[in-house]
């Protein structure tokens with residue numbers, strides 16, 4: 001297990017009666033002992049943001065130079081094998097303490113936050129990033145955090161900077177624009193393809209993205225539908241590995257809300273261009289939900305609304321591929 005922080009220490013920084021309270025206290029405690037986190041967390045208050053509107057969708061472009069490591073991370077097999085895993089308990093910084101979730105997961109403060117209160121939730125063991133066997137744990141974490149935090153998963157080829165070590169992330173609820181836009185997106189851009197008393201599932205195709213939205217108060221039903229989507233994607237892409245995807249979930253009004261973003265590719269073509277043509281943007285779950293990270297100031301100043309739309313469309317799974325998926329219901 002990671003270095004677990006005692007409630008006695010945490011209680012000096014706030015209440016410790018619930019998991020969300022413990023996490024709020026953990027951030028405060030970690031900021032007092034960990035200079036890097038303190039500096040990067042404070043820097044978020046004057047981070048530059050540009051707002052882009054695509055009909056009903058808000059994208060906050062964020063200039064965040066600290067994210068250069070993550071945005072440009074090499075995640076090929078060789079690079080990963082030759083580096084020390086930064087999520088393994090024996091390699092984490094001396095200052096980093098954890099709040100345990102169960103015997104398998106722990107919450108750690110992310111020292112390179114995109115949003116204040118940004119946590120990484122690694123598995124205690126060094127096992128590959130793959131959600132299939134841990135989707136129930138993912139939903140259990142969502143349930144424990146209720147409407148305080150939103151949980152995210154980046155597939156090993158879709159933005160996870162540690163594709164060899166299973167981990168989720170969480171950020172404060174209602175910070176990601178998509179959460180407040182969801183109702184409108186469902187009314188304007190969705191097709192309801194599963195409508196039972198205990199579960200509803202939609203295919204959403206908005207001006208930027210194509211995704212699946214599942215809503216239910218029944219954990220078993222959500223798991224069944226997620227597995228069906230997962231297997232259908234494997235079939236569509238004729239690949240038995242994990243389909244390219246990002247997942248997000250938040251808990252509201254006694255229901256789990258799950259967004260599954262099937263992806264066409266990891267990085268857009270702009271990422272691989274050279275010189276002035278290159279735009280270093282590599283979308284993962286937080287970006288797809290409306291906080292688009294841009295680690296270079298030059299890109300931040302010049303990227304256009306049209307280019308952002310191209311980037312989103314290019315990394316999103318094509319509509320025809322998803323229609324095939326829906327026909328397999």
Ligand SMILES: [Zn+2]
Nearest residue numbers: 085088126165
């Ligand atoms: Zn590891």
